[in-house]
Amino acid sequence: MVGEFLGQLGAVLCFGLAALGSSMGILAAGQAAAGAWARDIKSGLALRFSYIIFIGAPISQTFYAMIVMNQIQGALGSAGVLTAHSGMLFGVGLATGLGELSSAWGQGLIGAAACRCLSEGEGKGLAFLLIAIGIIETVGIFTMVFMLGMVPRS
DSSP: OOHHHHHHHHHHHHHHHHHHHHHHHHHHHHHHHHHHHHHHTTTTTOOOOOOHHHGGGGHHHHHHHHHHHHHHHHHHHHHHHHHHHHHHHHHHHHHHHHHHHHHHHHHHHHHHHHHHHHHHTTTHHHHHHHHHHHHHHHHHHHHHHHHHHHOOOO
């Protein structure tokens, strides 16, 4: 009973924490983009679509967490795995949730800075900003891949 609860809690925390991080990241980048668009309008410039890239980037971490959550739920269906590894399932869920949360939030903060950079720098530097977004995205990908390897198999 306790083992099943721990495993289920791990699955819920995995997804919930990642979704929280994605929301926080989207909020940070979205606010910065709105300010940058306001400056562009005031300056008579065309609105830059590139800001949308930075607003949307943090959502991928929620998807990565969903993949791990599904693996945890699959392991919960196996009685042998559940009995012997409920703590591991909880730990994997928590670690995934925290890893994806921090990656998504960080990506949003980088995205916010990128929107300001593009706005103030007359649109220059997009390639470097995309690389910065990609580097922190890699943290989310590594979290997913390594935590998937930790989910016990039946």
